[in-house]
Amino acid sequence: MQHRNNKRVITRRDFLKTGSYAAAGSLVGLPLLRRASAQTSAKSRVVLIRDREVIGQDGNLNGHVLESMLDRAVTALLDAPDPKTAWGKLFRPNDVVGIKTNVWSPLPTPEALETALVFRLGQVGVKSGSIAVEDRDIRDNPVFMRSTALINVRPMRTHHWSGLGTLLKNYIMFVSAPWMYHGNSCERLGAIWKKPHVNGKTRLNILVMLTPLFHGIGPHHFSRRYLWPYAGLVVSTDPVAADATGARIIGAKRNEFFDSHRPISPPPLHIAAADTRFGLGNASADRIDLVRLGWGEQILI
Amino acid sequence: MTATQPFPPGRYRPVIPALLALLAGAAAMAMTEMTHAGSFTDLQPRLPTRVNGWQAAAEDRIFDDRTIFSYINGAGEVYRAYNMQACLSRRYVKKGDTVIILDVFDMGAPEDAFGVFTHDTDGVRIDIGQDARFRPGWLSFWQNRFFVSIYVEEESAAAEQAVKALGRQVATIAGKPGRRPQILEMLPTKGLDTGSIRYLHHPIVLNYHYYLFDENILHLSPQVDATLASYSRSGEQARLLLIRYPQTQTARKSLAGFRTHYLPDADSAGAARLENGRWSAVRLAGRLLTVALEADSRQLAENLLNEAGRNAAKE
Numbered sequence: 283m284q285h286r287n288n289k290r291v292i293t294r295r296d297f298l299k300t301g302s303y304a305a306a307g308s309l310v311g312l313p314l315l316r317r318a319s320a321q322t323s324a325k326s327r328v329v330l331i332r333d334r335e336v337i338g339q340d341g342n343l344n345g346h347v348l349e350s351m352l353d354r355a356v357t358a359l360l361d362a363p364d365p366k367t368a369w370g371k372l373f374r375p376n377d378v379v380g381i382k383t384n385v386w387s388p389l390p391t392p393e394a395l396e397t398a399l400v401f402r403l404g405q406v407g408v409k410s411g412s413i414a415v416e417d418r419d420i421r422d423n424p425v426f427m428r429s430t431a432l433i434n435v436r437p438m439r440t441h442h443w444s445g446l447g448t449l450l451k452n453y454i455m456f457v458s459a460p461w462m463y464h465g466n467s468c469e470r471l472g473a474i475w476k477k478p479h480v481n482g483k484t485r486l487n488i489l490v491m492l493t494p495l496f497h498g499i500g501p502h503h504f505s506r507r508y509l510w511p512y513a514g515l516v517v518s519t520d521p522v523a524a525d526a527t528g529a530r531i532i533g534a535k536r537n538e539f540f541d542s543h544r545p546i547s548p549p550p551l552h553i554a555a556a557d558t559r560f561g562l563g564n565a566s567a568d569r570i571d572l573v574r575l576g577w578g579e580q581i582l583i
Numbered sequence: 584m585t586a587t588q589p590f591p592p593g594r595y596r597p598v599i600p601a602l603l604a605l606l607a608g609a610a611a612m613a614m615t616e617m618t619h620a621g622s623f624t625d626l627q628p629r630l631p632t633r634v635n636g637w638q639a640a641a642e643d644r645i646f647d648d649r650t651i652f653s654y655i656n657g658a659g660e661v662y663r664a665y666n667m668q669a670c671l672s673r674r675y676v677k678k679g680d681t682v683i684i685l686d687v688f689d690m691g692a693p694e695d696a697f698g699v700f701t702h703d704t705d706g707v708r709i710d711i712g713q714d715a716r717f718r719p720g721w722l723s724f725w726q727n728r729f730f731v732s733i734y735v736e737e738e739s740a741a742a743e744q745a746v747k748a749l750g751r752q753v754a755t756i757a758g759k760p761g762r763r764p765q766i767l768e769m770l771p772t773k774g775l776d777t778g779s780i781r782y783l784h785h786p787i788v789l790n791y792h793y794y795l796f797d798e799n800i801l802h803l804s805p806q807v808d809a810t811l812a813s814y815s816r817s818g819e820q821a822r823l824l825l826i827r828y829p830q831t832q833t834a835r836k837s838l839a840g841f842r843t844h845y846l847p848d849a850d851s852a853g854a855a856r857l858e859n860g861r862w863s864a865v866r867l868a869g870r871l872l873t874v875a876l877e878a879d880s881r882q883l884a885e886n887l888l889n890e891a892g893r894n895a896a897k898e
Contacts, residue, residue: 291844292797298858442658464787466794500734501655501686505720
């Protein structure tokens with residue numbers, strides 16, 4: 283159906299035609315949106331690394347273990363002989379790097395991980411004045427404004443509007459009107475990644491799954507009851523593949539915890555749409571080369 | 584949503600603690616047309632300072648419809664979609680035990696307090712306030728013009744008892760029972776799943792519960808009442824959407840938009856078979872748009888529309 287200015291109105295029936303509305307939670311993809319071309323040729327590598335020692339008996343994170351996990355993941359991701367070489371493949375000394383973190387108070391990006399990222403960038407030769415770690419004020423941050431590269435790092439959690447708070451969702455602060463992306467389970471989040479000040483800059487995506495939130499309640503969408511010590515990081519240059527991998531783990535955890543099929547609600551449509559509509563990466567498992575490292579118990583994928 | 588933009592865009596702002604005096608003035612202005620309602624500032628001094636050994640900690644924090652985002656992130660959109668006037672947050676602490684967080688949302692009108700309550704009706708029914716649900720770690724209810732959320736960061740038996748005791752106390756001081764939205768009376772009663780009833784004004788809330796369009800084709804706005812509910816009759820299922828407009832012209836426009844964009848293949852009775860084999864039908868009864876969504880049979884869709892139309896005629 284055409285609407286004003288020939289814009290096509292997307293309706294529920296478009297989803298019913300392909301049966302994909304019910305299946306959206308399984309990330310099979312959206313209807314009517316032709317697959318974008320950029321990501322179809324190759325599989326995306328995703329490294330899932332876990333180490334049970336990263337979370338101590340007291341619940342505190344072990345920063346040294348976390349840093350080691352990061353290095354191992356990046357090295358494996360890039361088929362590099364050592365971490366230094368791996369980081370050198372991603373960044374150059376003259377890069378200006380914005381590290382898009384997440385400060386949501388119940389489950390923020392661990393400071394130890396931010397520190398490790400800054401340290402590794404420094405080792406590559408990036409100047410300290412050319413590195414910024416920021417979340418809500420990125421649009422006003424001078425480093426982000428002149429950035430040549432971005433690192434995207436955030437914890438995985440369920441989310442009221444988008445189903446999941448993902449790497450894709452983490453860039454919503456790059457726009458001045460985030461609420462404009464809340465419709466239809468935030469399905470259009472991929473559009474943000476196409477904006478000129480974002481497009482093509484992201485070199486590394488780190489989905490933090492140390493203690494992910496697999497279900498939310500109440501206005502704050504949070505309860506410690508629904509955190510679990512998964513002790514993992516999901517690392518990729520492809521944000522869609524990393525998110526899709528994380529989504530499968532969350533989905534499996536929900537089914538296990540609730541002892542029934544309990545799909546993520548609302549369905550995280552934006553992950554599949556980022557693949558099929560915006561061409562940002564690969565969402566389907568058959569186009570993801572998943573490398574599992576470390577602790578294997580209860581891996582759920 | 585671009586077809587119409589009846590909702591002013593919100594903004595994310597840094598935390599700005601509201602001045603109580605200023606809030607009192609704003610709340611008083613907002614309440615001039617309210618019945619029953621005790622004022623928000625009347626309520627605050629009467630909120631419990633102690634409950635089952637938990638003690639109110641620090642000062643209350645108060646948020647308005649813009650600063651709410653700094654408190655509950657993007658979920659603030661839900662409360663804005665129901666005309667939230669203010670939110671008061673109080674923390675209760677007890678040495679060696681979990682924090683209890685009380686959030687009282689002044690929704691301006693009982694109908695909207697009911698509406699925001701219906702946004703999430705998971706959980707066990709519990710006799711607190713006008714309607715309440717309890718899930719592990721979270722109690723929600725509505726009373727008068729207030730929606731109340733009480734949650735704990737860590738669960739324990741003692742905390743659960745305290746949460747329920749706190750809820751009962753807050754419900755008692757929140758004022759007389761408020762009106763339920765009148766549009767609910769137009770819902771056919773036979774086969775109605777009362778736990779499925781949603782009351783709303785905003786397309787973002789409709790789309791959360793039942794995605795229909797990526798634009799505001801149905802012209803939802805703060806002046807428009809809508810309810811969505813599920814039915815089960817003789818093994819058949821359906822959903823019914825009722826939307827009552829202040830003006831007939833808007834109702835007609837919405838009917839036309841629905842038929843154009845969703846049911847272009849509808850027959851003269853306004854019914855069409857969907858791609859999944861279920862039926863949808865739409866009809867206008869005065870200013871009331873009635874829409875059957877994914878009914879298992881044409882008969883069920885038409886029965887629901889007929890009955891809703893008859894209920895509307897009794898108005």
